[in-house]
Amino acid sequence: METSRNAAIKDYINSLFIREDVDLLNAKKCNAILPNIAIPENVGKLLYLLTKLQNPKRILEIGTLGGYSTIWFAKAAPEAHIITLEVNPDHASIALDNFKSCNLLERIQLLEGDARATLQHFVETEEPPFDLIFLDADKENYPLYLPLMLKISRPGTLILTDNLIPKDEQINKSLPQDGISNGTYLYNSLLAAEKRLETILITTIVGSKGRLDALGASIVIE
Ligand code: SAH
Numbered sequence: 724m725e726t727s728r729n730a731a732i733k734d735y736i737n738s739l740f741i742r743e744d745v746d747l748l749n750a751k752k753c754n755a756i757l758p759n760i761a762i763p764e765n766v767g768k769l770l771y772l773l774t775k776l777q778n779p780k781r782i783l784e785i786g787t788l789g790g791y792s793t794i795w796f797a798k799a800a801p802e803a804h805i806i807t808l809e810v811n812p813d814h815a816s817i818a819l820d821n822f823k824s825c826n827l828l829e830r831i832q833l834l835e836g837d838a839r840a841t842l843q844h845f846v847e848t849e850e851p852p853f854d855l856i857f858l859d860a861d862k863e864n865y866p867l868y869l870p871l872m873l874k875i876s877r878p879g880t881l882i883l884t885d886n887l888i889p890k891d892e893q894i895n896k897s898l899p900q901d902g903i904s905n906g907t908y909l910y911n912s913l914l915a916a917e918k919r920l921e922t923i924l925i926t927t928i929v930g931s932k933g934r935l936d937a938l939g940a941s942i943v944i945e
């Protein structure tokens with residue numbers, strides 16, 4: 724009952740407030756052969772508005788898939804340089820095709836490889852800080868990403884994190900062997916305890932059944 728009501732709410736909001744442009748629609752079509760785990764349209768519009776508020780010049784995305792979310796960021800920040808990290812070469816290749824189709828290759832740099840190694844490299848080579856970081860990759864390792872993201876941030880950096888409510892029925896209880904749920908709940912508790920961050924989870928309605936998930940929004944304050 725509640726989930727179908729949630730799905731109807733999502734459809735209602737989307738029908739009023741979401742118009743994907745030709746680039747987003749085209750990317751979505753080309754991404755049909757990939758796992759169906761890109762952000763939904765409503766999360767895309769939320770990221771888009773948060774990005775406009777932040778007015779970032781340098782954006783880092785961790786987890787590209789086919790670049791659907793990357794394109795939302797590019798639309799929201801037409802001047803920004805975007806670096807997006809992807810470990811799977813098949814995903815990276817489709818994402819590059821999509822960026823090319825929307826003439827975004829000049830300002831989107833896709834770095835292939837394990838994102839944690841890339842972040843470590845950024846720290847070692849003193850890569851300038853990012854104004855906005857979007858984490859949407861391996862959930863079991865979310866806790867390991869947090870200190871790395873903080874190292875490439877400045878006061879004022881906006882850190883956004885996808886999928887902060889795991890799919891399980893019970894909230895904040897996960898089986899010992901469930902790496903995704905354990906990683907996510909541990910990450911949430913680290914966000915809450917982190918003195919350098921102010922954070923809230925913005926609940927989102929996702930999937931055809933209207934499940935509740937959340938997007939983490941954290942501002943680096945020191
Ligand atoms: N942000 C995308 C969806 C990303 S799905 C969108 O909304 O359109 C998660 C992606 O993270 C997958 O493509 C997966 O291959 C990638 N990934 C998983 N672990 C990774 C790692 N350690 N380093 C880099 N990418 C990783």
Ligand code: DHB
Binds near residue numbers: 759761885
């Ligand atoms: C799923 C959804 C996501 O947004 C993601 O990043 C990974 C997996 C999923 O629905 O399984």
Ligand code: MG
Binds near residue numbers: 760859885886
């Ligand atoms: Mg996600």
